[in-house]
Amino acid sequence: MNKPIHKPVAQTEFEQAERRWQAAFDASPGAARRAANRSGIEVKPLYTPQDASGTRYLETLGFPGEYPNTRGIYASMHRGRSWTQRQLIGLGVPEDYNARLKELLAHGASAVSLIPCNSVFRGYDADEVPEELLGTCGTVVNTVDDMTRALADIPIDRISCALNDPSPFTLLALVLAVAKRRHIPWTRITGTSNQSDCISHFVANHMFFRLALPGARRVLVDHIAFCNAEVPGWNPLSVVGQHMQQAGATPAEAMAFTLASAIQYAEDCQARGMAPDAFLPRFTFFFDISVSFFEEIAKFRAGRRIWAKIARERFGAKDPKAWRFKFHGQTSGVDLTRQQPLNNIARVAVQAMAGIFGGLQSLHTDSYDEVLSVPTAEAARIAVATQNVLREEAQLTDVIDPLGGSYYLEALTDQMQERIESIIARIDAAGGMYRAVEQGLVQRMIGDSALAFQKRVESGEQTIVGVNAYQAEEDADAYSVLEYPHRERIAAQLTRLAEYKSQRVNGAVARALDGLARAAQGNANVMARVVEAADAGATHGEICACLRRELGFGQPLAMV
Amino acid sequence: MPEQQPPKVIVTKIGFDGHDRGSRVVAAYLRDAGMEVVYTPPWQEIAAVVKLATEEDADVIGVSSLATDHRLVPKLMSALHAAGLEDVRVIVGGIVPPKDERLLLEAGVARVFHPGAALGEIAEAVRALTQARRKQLESST
Numbered sequence: 001m002n003k004p005i006h007k008p009v010a011q012t013e014f015e016q017a018e019r020r021w022q023a024a025f026d027a028s029p030g031a032a033r034r035a036a037n038r039s040g041i042e043v044k045p046l047y048t049p050q051d052a053s054g055t056r057y058l059e060t061l062g063f064p065g066e067y068p069n070t071r072g073i074y075a076s077m078h079r080g081r082s083w084t085q086r087q088l089i090g091l092g093v094p095e096d097y098n099a100r101l102k103e104l105l106a107h108g109a110s111a112v113s114l115i116p117c118n119s120v121f122r123g124y125d126a127d128e129v130p131e132e133l134l135g136t137c138g139t140v141v142n143t144v145d146d147m148t149r150a151l152a153d154i155p156i157d158r159i160s161c162a163l164n165d166p167s168p169f170t171l172l173a174l175v176l177a178v179a180k181r182r183h184i185p186w187t188r189i190t191g192t193s194n195q196s197d198c199i200s201h202f203v204a205n206h207m208f209f210r211l212a213l214p215g216a217r218r219v220l221v222d223h224i225a226f227c228n229a230e231v232p233g234w235n236p237l238s239v240v241g242q243h244m245q246q247a248g249a250t251p252a253e254a255m256a257f258t259l260a261s262a263i264q265y266a267e268d269c270q271a272r273g274m275a276p277d278a279f280l281p282r283f284t285f286f287f288d289i290s291v292s293f294f295e296e297i298a299k300f301r302a303g304r305r306i307w308a309k310i311a312r313e314r315f316g317a318k319d320p321k322a323w324r325f326k327f328h329g330q331t332s333g334v335d336l337t338r339q340q341p342l343n344n345i346a347r348v349a350v351q352a353m354a355g356i357f358g359g360l361q362s363l364h365t366d367s368y369d370e371v372l373s374v375p376t377a378e379a380a381r382i383a384v385a386t387q388n389v390l391r392e393e394a395q396l397t398d399v400i401d402p403l404g405g406s407y408y409l410e411a412l413t414d415q416m417q418e419r420i421e422s423i424i425a426r427i428d429a430a431g432g433m434y435r436a437v438e439q440g441l442v443q444r445m446i447g448d449s450a451l452a453f454q455k456r457v458e459s460g461e462q463t464i465v466g467v468n469a470y471q472a473e474e475d476a477d478a479y480s481v482l483e484y485p486h487r488e489r490i491a492a493q494l495t496r497l498a499e500y501k502s503q504r505v506n507g508a509v510a511r512a513l514d515g516l517a518r519a520a521q522g523n524a525n526v527m528a529r530v531v532e533a534a535d536a537g538a539t540h541g542e543i544c545a546c547l548r549r550e551l552g553f554g555q556p557l558a559m560v
Numbered sequence: 561m562p563e564q565q566p567p568k569v570i571v572t573k574i575g576f577d578g579h580d581r582g583s584r585v586v587a588a589y590l591r592d593a594g595m596e597v598v599y600t601p602p603w604q605e606i607a608a609v610v611k612l613a614t615e616e617d618a619d620v621i622g623v624s625s626l627a628t629d630h631r632l633v634p635k636l637m638s639a640l641h642a643a644g645l646e647d648v649r650v651i652v653g654g655i656v657p658p659k660d661e662r663l664l665l666e667a668g669v670a671r672v673f674h675p676g677a678a679l680g681e682i683a684e685a686v687r688a689l690t691q692a693r694r695k696q697l698e699s700s701t
Contacts, residue, residue, distance in 0.1 A: 121576065122576045130575075130632060132628075132632060133575055133576055133628060133631065136628035136631065137577075137627040137628050246579070246581065247579075248584075248585070334581070337675065337676055338655075338675045338676055371655060371675050372655070372657060373657045450581055451585055451588050451589065454585050454589070454679060458678060464676070477658050484628075
C-alpha cells in the first residue's frame with residue numbers, strides 16, 4: 001500500500017489536512033473496525049490521490065481499446081454496444097427448451113445459450129440413465145433430430161450460440177449438422193464453446209469426466225484447431241473461472257487459476273505449431289460475479305491488464321485483438337439464499353452492476369429462485385428485466401469505465417493484480433496448471449478457501465442477510481418451484497430416440513464412429529471426426545462412448 | 561461398539577451432478593469436529609454407496625445434491641433396506657424443493673438440510689443420529 005511520503009521540511013497542506021482527518025476519524029465510533037475483502041486484502045477507511053496510480057496513466061490504465069486495456073477492450077465499450085444478454089437456459093425436452101428460448105428472446109435476451117441435461121454432461125444418451133434425472137436441470141439433446149427441434153425457428157446465422165458443451169463438443173457438432181441441413185455456411189455460425197475448459201471441470205464442478213485429462217487436453221487443442229479453420233466466427237475456448245469461484249476460490253484465486261489455465265492452453269496450441277496471433281483472438285473467459293462489489297470490479301480490471309501483458313509479452317502476440325480479455329459474467333449462485341429468496345433480486349442487481357462496471361461482454365443474471373429449484377418462467381423474466389433496468393433506466397452504459405480513477409478502485413485494482421500475479425507465479429513454479437491440478441495443489445487451495453469462508457459465515461464475521469442476521473419465520477411452500485418435466489414427455493423423448501436409432505443409416509454411422517476411433521488412436525483431428533459422426537447420425541452417447549474407450553475415462557481426485 | 565468412538569459418516573454424491581463444494585465443506589467440517597469421515601467423489605452408483613456403508617460400518621450417510629440428484633435417494637433407501645442396513649441413518653443436504661423434501665422424509669431420510677444450514681447444526685444432527693443408531697443396535701442384540 002502506498003504511504004504518503006513524509007518530508008522533513010514543513011508539512012504540505014495536503015499532509016496537514018490528512019492528519020486532521022485521521023485524528024477526527026480515530027476519535028469516531030467504529031474507527032477500530034478492520035475490513036478485508038474476500039481475497040484477504042485489507043481495506044482502508046479512506047483512499048486519496050496518494051493511493052492511486054494515476055501518475056502512470058498511459059502505462060497502467062490507458063485508453064479503452066488500447067494496451068493494457070484496463071479500462072476496457074474496445075474503444076466504445078458499452079457506450080457503443082451493450083453487453084449481450086445471454087441467459088442460460090436448459091430444461092426438459094427440446095420442445096420445452098425451444099419455447100422458453102423464444103420467450104426470453106421476446107423479452108430482450110439477445111443470444112442463445114444451451115445447458116444440456118446432466119446425463120448429456122456426463123456423456124450419455126437418454127436411454128442409458130435413470131429416468132428420474134432426465135431433463136430435470138438441462139435439456140435432453142442427443143441427436144441432430146433433437147437439436148433441430150431445440151433450434152426450430154431460431155436464426156442461428158444471425159444470433160450467437162453459447163453451448164455448455166464440454167469435450168468432445170458434440171453439441172457444436174450437432175449445431176453444425178443443423179446448419180448444414182439449413183444450407184447455412186459454417187462461416188456464419190458464431191458463438192462459444194462455454195465449457196471447453198477441461199481443467200476447470202477437473203478442479204471444480206466435475207461436470208465432464210467423459211475423458212481422462214490427457215485425452216481431454218488433446219481433444220481441446222484439436223477443437224481449437226478445427227474451429228479456427230472451419231468455423232472462424234466461433235470461440236472454441238472459454239476459460240472458466242466461474243466453476244472455481246463457485247467451488248470456493250476467492251476472487252483473486254479464481255482469476256489467477258483462470259489465467260494460469262489460459263497460459264497452459266496457449267502453450268499447448270503453440271506446441272501444436274499454431275501462432276498466438278491466430279488462436280488468441282478466439283480465447284474467451286467466463287467468470288463468477290460475487291456480491292463483493294468493488295472487489296469484483298477490481299478483479300476484472302486487473303485480469304484484463306494482466307492478460308494483455310501475458311498475451312503480448314509472454315506469448316509475443318502482435319495483433320491487438322490477441323490481447324483482448326473478452327469475458328462473460330454470471331452472477332454468483334452461491335451468494336443467493338434460500339431464506340427470504342426475493343432478497344436475491346437485490347443481490348443479483350448488485351452483482352450485475354459489478355460485472356458491468358468491470359467491463360464484461362456478456363452477462364447472465366441468475367433467477368432469484370435458483371436456490372429453490374431450476375428457475376421458474378417468472379423468475380427468469382425478472383432476471384432479464386434486471387439487466388434491462390440497469391442498461392436503460394439506470395443509464396449504466398453512458399460512460400466507459402465510469403469508476404476508473406476512483407482512488408479506492410485503482411488502488412484495489414493494483415493490489416488485486418499483485419495478489420493474482422503471485423498465485424500465477426506459484427502455479428508456474430508447480431509446472432503449470434495441469435501439473436498443479438494433478439498434484440491437487442489447486443483443489444486444496446479452493447477447499448481451504450471454501451471452508452474458511454463458511455467459518456466466517458458461521459462466526460457471524462460475514463453477514464448473510466436472512467441466514468445469520470435479520471432472520472424471519474417463513475413458509476417453505478410460499479414460493480412456486482419449477483415442476484419436473486412430465487413423465488409422458490420424457491417417455492415420448494425416449495420413444496423418439498429409439499425411432500431415430502432404428503431409422504438412420506446404420507452403416508454410415510458405424511463407418512463414422514470407426515473413423516473417430518482411428519483418429520483418436522492416431523494423430524488426425526478428432527473434432528473433425530466428431531462433426532462427421534454427428535452429421536452421419538451418431539448420437540452424443542455413441543460419440544462419447546467411442547472416445548471413452550479410446551482415450552480413457554476420467555476420475556476425480558478423492559481427497560478433501 | 562463403545563460409546564466414545566466418534567461417529568463414522570460417509571459423505572457422498574449420487575447421480576450425475578459434480579458440484580461438490582457442499583460435500584467437501586461438510587466433510588472437512590465433520591472431520592475437523594473429530595468424526596471419522598469417508599468422503600467419496602461425485603457420481604457414485606447406489607450399489608457402491610451401499611457396499612461402502614457395509615464395509616465401513618457407517619453410522620450416517622450424508623448425500624449432497626445440487627441438481628436434482630436427490631430424486632435418486634428413495635432408490636438408495638430401498639437398496640439399504642434390501643442390504644439389511646435399515647439402521648444406517650441417511651441425511652440429505654442441498655437444493656431440495658419442499659415437495660421433494662416430504663417425499664424423502666417419507667422414504668426414510670432422517671433429515672434434509674437446505675442452503676444456509678449451519679455446519680454446527682449438521683454436526684449435531686450426525687452425533688444425535690449416531691447415538692440413536694448405536695442404541696438401536698445395542699437393544700436389538
